[in-house]
Amino acid sequence: MSNASFVTLFPVIIGLSVVLFTLGVVGVLTRRNAIIIFMSVELMLNAANLAFIAFARSFNQIDGQVFVFFVMVVAAAEVAVGLALIVAVFRTRQSINVDDINQLKG
Amino acid sequence: MLNLETIVFAILALIAVAAAVLMITSRNAVHSALFLVVVMSSLAVFFLGLWAPFVAMVQVAVYAGAIMVLFLFVIMLLGAEKIGARMGRSWQLPVAIGMGVVVLGLGVFMLLNTAPIEVLDRPAADIVMGSAEAIGAALYSEWLFPFEAISILLLVAMIGAVVMTGHAGKKKSA
Numbered sequence: 541m542s543n544a545s546f547v548t549l550f551p552v553i554i555g556l557s558v559v560l561f562t563l564g565v566v567g568v569l570t571r572r573n574a575i576i577i578f579m580s581v582e583l584m585l586n587a588a589n590l591a592f593i594a595f596a597r598s599f600n601q602i603d604g605q606v607f608v609f610f611v612m613v614v615a616a617a618e619v620a621v622g623l624a625l626i627v628a629v630f631r632t633r634q635s636i637n638v639d640d641i642n643q644l645k646g
Numbered sequence: 647m648l649n650l651e652t653i654v655f656a657i658l659a660l661i662a663v664a665a666a667v668l669m670i671t672s673r674n675a676v677h678s679a680l681f682l683v684v685v686m687s688s689l690a691v692f693f694l695g696l697w698a699p700f701v702a703m704v705q706v707a708v709y710a711g712a713i714m715v716l717f718l719f720v721i722m723l724l725g726a727e728k729i730g731a732r733m734g735r736s737w738q739l740p741v742a743i744g745m746g747v748v749v750l751g752l753g754v755f756m757l758l759n760t761a762p763i764e765v766l767d768r769p770a771a772d773i774v775m776g777s778a779e780a781i782g783a784a785l786y787s788e789w790l791f792p793f794e795a796i797s798i799l800l801l802v803a804m805i806g807a808v809v810m811t812g813h814a815g816k817k818k819s820a
Binding site: 549551552553554555556558559560561562563564565566567569570571572573575576578579580582583586589590593594596597600601602603605606608609610612613614615616617618619620621623624625626627628630635636637 | 651652655659662663666667669670675678679682685686689692693696697698700701704705708709712713716717720721723724726729738739741742743745746749750753754757762772773774776780781784785788789792796799800802803804806807808810811
């Protein structure tokens with residue numbers, strides 16, 4: 541009985557990370573609601589975080605886990621700015637459908 | 647080799663993938679947000695299993711908590727549950743799915759064609775565990791400069807969000 545949980549499943553965990561990242565890509569490409577596109581980007585960041593944690597475990601280094609913190613901070617900043625942008629766009633155009641937002645002029 | 651870890655992994659992976667599929671297909675944006683919370687929570691359990699308990703707690707508190715509450719707040723503030731539920735142009739969906747398959751194929755190809763990584767099954771005492779102490783020590787020694795730089799990034803993001811929403815409000819009332 542191994543005491544290192546999940547360690548034998550390492551390639552499968554990376555595979556799960558690939559699948560989740562792909563689902564995020566498909567979400568960005570298929571959905572037209574700007575908020576759901578943002579959520580799909582969050583899904584991609586989470587998949588990358590899973591790969592970081594798995595590699596940190598396999599190399600027995602803490603740096604991968606520290607990097608996940610930086611990814612989380614950047615994601616939080618991105619969400620704050622992105623949602624502020626979405627609210628501003630909704631105020632001027634009354635829509636957040638990305639097909640309707642096709643002009644640089646406000 | 648059907649031990650407890652494999653069973654837990656299979657169940658969690660199924661939950662995560664199913665919730666992710668439901669997230670990108672559900673018509674209602676609130677349902678999408680709640681399915682994303684399910685994905686993030688199951689990933690937090692993965693982090694626990696990979697010896698990263700502190701990151702798992704931060705994942706639940708910051709991602710599944712704060713960030714998703716912000717998403718839900720904006721969805722309900724704008725009343726944007728149903729916007730963009732249908733594709734405007736019908737040719738986009740097959741192209742998007744084709745490109746998704748290409749990305750998946752690329753990932754699987756790279757996974758199968760890299761040298762297998764030697765994962766040693768160390769005794770538990772030798773494993774570097776991501777406790778709060780270990781991560782704090784790494785952050786304040788080796789990663790001190792990125793840590794300070796990212797605090798400025800957070801400050802800039804906060805100011806940017808306030809400026810953008812405040813400016814739009816003034817423009818409308820003027």
